[in-house]
Amino acid sequence: MFLQSLKRVLPAAFFLVLLAVSCFAQTGPSNTFAGIQIELPAGGHLRVENQYGEVAAEVWRENYVSVSATIEGAKTFARSPVIIENRNQLGIRIVRGPSDPAAAIRLAIKIPETAHVEIVTGSGSIRLRGVPAAAVVRSIAGDVNIEFLQSVNADIVARSAKGLVRSELPQLLSENGHLLQARLGSGAQTLRINTETGPITLSPVSNSAVSERPDSNSPDALGNEAPMKAAGIPAPASETQEIGEGDIIRVDSQLVTLNLSVIDRNTNRGLVGLSKSDFRLFENGAEQQILQFESSAAPFDLLLLIDLSGSTRDVVKLIRAAALRFIDAARPSDRIGVITFAGRPTVVSPLTLNREVLRQRVSAMDTSAGDTKLYDATDFALNHLLQDPKSSRRTAIILMSDGLDGSIPGVQGDGSQLPYKDLLSRIQEFDGVLYTLWLNTEYESLSPLDTQPEAFDAGYDRMKEMADTGGGVFYEVERLEDLAGAYERVVADLGTVYSLAYRPADKTRDGKWRAIRVNVNRPAAVARGKRGYYAN
Incomplete structure (x- = not known):
């Protein structure tokens, strides 16, 4: 039943879905999913996200990641809330379905000393014991x-x-109560912590707090105070239940999904009405x-992902009008959501069919404040x-921006925590399509404090590269008044997108690039989309 319900499969990925069998039928103070061990991919990158509770992380001397999760209260879920993705980087996420109760979920992980980890929560707290090779810790309102x-x-x-920002280490002093910058020892490891309201x-x-190999007879270092029962054995209401290794369903899909827009090179118009037999697909020839x-x-x-940084009310009025044109032009069967951003993203509307x-x-x-x-x-x-994760729909992001992230040299203000190269990896893993609309905001630089021409060029180049990596189309918008027309062209292009999926004949996971070519059995037809993937 579970495999049948997994309608949407991400490309070149496998999910370890921690599924409770008989334990979900029981009630008690919590449900726990424990004892899952996953190797880090090459490069050692790990991303952990829990928008529904806290994260407790600990550095240990093993070379793999250990994961467990606890649902607080006497709640039952239709499926496990933990999804583990292993592609260019290891990703661990907590998800909660529409029918699941609004219960807090505590995620506990142990990470190798060599890991490069990012930990993200909404209002949940984050605790990190020890520092790996590199760590980025971000929370909106949680204590860190x-x-x-x-x-x-x-x-x-x-x-x-x-x-x-409080420090109990005498050599680490907060500069103004809100910021601390310091180096301990050689500074070989990096630690970046950012919150909006949380302390x-x-x-x-x-040093003895760093975990060695786990002892099955000792309590877990992250707070489990008693040995666990075997999976599938009903526990009294006062106990915690766990899922053992034998109850884990491992789904190794190896499906690669492609979203392709097909155009006639002579007319530059999209081709519709094609069937599966019109396509031939090749991987490495x-x-x-x-x-x-x-x-x-x-x-x-x-x-729709809309950059409102630095926008005046008059500018926002034009952007609103353009977004409304997009909504009117889109097909009634397409769900649309809107997110705006400057210093932080704001969900204006979740995905909906209600126009x-x-x-x-x-x-x-x-308008939005912030860099x-x-x-x-x-x-x-x-x-x-x-x-x-249950949605079977195809996905697309339409990004409008001038590309001037604050992390680009020559751009004033704070930039993103996520490095640009890491973002490209995330886009490469995305099984949807990314369109970018570059808005020209360049002006004559009269002062060293002004944004320099090189920064505008970098913003342009990166917006173009993001669209290319995301299998979409890059649009240049020279004037804000032209934005509505650009949005309408995106809608027209989306109407020519076909989705194909295949299971590679070469199942070797060697981390190498696999080039993809698609031929269309129509005169002058050209397929545009992602050109390959890394077989991690």
Whole structure:
């Protein structure tokens, strides 16, 4: 039943879905999913996200990641809330379906010392014991507690916009109550902590706190105080239940999904009405069998991602009008959502078919404060689309920006926490399509404090590269008045997108690039989309 319900499969990925069998039928103070061990992919990158509770992380001396999760209260879920994705980086996410109770979920992980980890929560707290090779810790409203080993060598930046940064280490002093920048030892490790309202606390812990190989007879270092029962054995109401290794369903799909727009090179117009037999697909020159096919008429989930940084009310008025034109032009079967951003992303409207509600929310859209954090906002949008794992719809993000993330040299203000190269990896893994609309905001630089021409060029180039990596189309919008027309061209292009999926004949996971070529059996037809993937 579970495999049949897994309608949407991400490309070149496998999910370890922690599924409770008989335990979900029981009630008690909590349900726990424990004892899952996953190897880090090459490069050691790990991303952990829990928007529904806290994260407790601990550095240990093993070379794999250990994962467990606890649902608080006497709640039952229709499926496991933990999804583990292993592609270019290891991703661990907590999801909660529409029918699941609004219960807090505690995620506990142990990570290798060599890992490069990012931990993200909404209002849930984050506790990190020890510092791996690199760590980025981000929360909107949760408390963040970092416990340092005495021998740590770390370059540290801790910032809370409205909360306080406290340090119990005498060599680490907060500069103004909201910011701490310091280096311990050689600074070989990096630690970046950022919250909006949550406090940040830095404190020492003894070296002996770093975990060795887990002892099955001892309590878990992250708070399980008693040995666990075997999976499937009903527990009394006062006990915690766990899922053992034998109850895990491992889904190794190996399906690669492609979204392709097909145009006539002579007229530059999209071709509709094609069938599966019109396509031939090749990976590294070897023809592959197309297992799944969706025509250009299949519905989309469309997410408008709109940069409002530095916008005046008059500018926002034009952007509103352009977004409304997009809504009117889109097909009635397509769900549309809207996210705006400057310093932080704002969900103006979740994905919906209700055009009237959507128009009302877009019409109320207003300016956003803060520096441009384009890469963080795009990452937020990618995660937003992944929150509904049961959706069988195709997905697309339509990003409008001048590309000037604050992390680009020559751009004033704070930039994204997520590096640009890491964002490209996330886009490469995205099984949807990304369109970018580059808005020309360049002006004559009269001062060294002004944004320099090189920065505008970098913003242009990166917006183009993002669309290319995301299998979409890059549009240049020279004047804001032309934005509505660009949005309408995107809608027209989406109407020519076909989706194909195949299982590679070469099942070797060697981390190498696999080039993809698609031939269309129509004169002058050209297929545009992602040109390959890394076989991780």
